[in-house]
Amino acid sequence: MTVGMIAVHYPEAEHFEDFVARVRKVAAVMRATPGCLSATYWANDTGDAVVSTVEWESDEAVAATYAAIQTADVDVEFDARERRPREILRLRSLS
Template sequence: MTVGFVGLHYPRPEDFDDFVARVRQVAEVMRSTPGCLSADCWITTDGDDAVVSTAQWESDAAFAASFAAIVAAEVDVTFDERERRPRQIIKLASR
C-alpha cells in the first residue's frame, strides 16, 4: 500500500520565504530516506499564500522512517507564531 501526505501551511507574509525554505529542507530529508517516492513543496496561486507539502512512500514503515529522519536531523517543523492559522495535515493511502 502506497502512503501519501499533504500538508497545508499558512505562514505569515513576513515569514513566507523562510517557511518555504523550511518546507524544502523537510522535503530534502524525506527524499533521502529509503522508501520515499517523492517529496515536494508547492505554493498556492489563488492569493491565499499557502505552502503545500506533499510526499509519497512505498509503505507505512517508510513513512515513519522519514519522520524519524526529520527528528534526527533536527529540522525545524515547529508550529508557532510564524503561521497565521493552524496547519491542515492529511495522510493518504492507496487502495
C-alpha cells in the same frame, strides 16, 4: 500499498520565504530516507499557503522518514510564524 500526505501550511506573509526555505530542507531530508518516493512543495495562486506532498512505499517508510526528521537539523515546529494551524491529510492508495 503506497502512503501519502498532503500538508497545507499558512505562513504569515512576512515569513513566507523563510517558511519555503524550511519546507525545502524538510523535503530534502524526506527524499533521502529509504522508501520515500517523492516529497514536493507548492504555493497556491494567491501566495498565502504552502502545500507539501509526500509519497512513501509503505507505513514503515513513513516511520523511517519521521525518525530521520527527528534527528535532522530541520525546523518543523508550528509557531507564531504561521497564522493558523496546518492541515494534514494522511492518504492511502486505492490501487
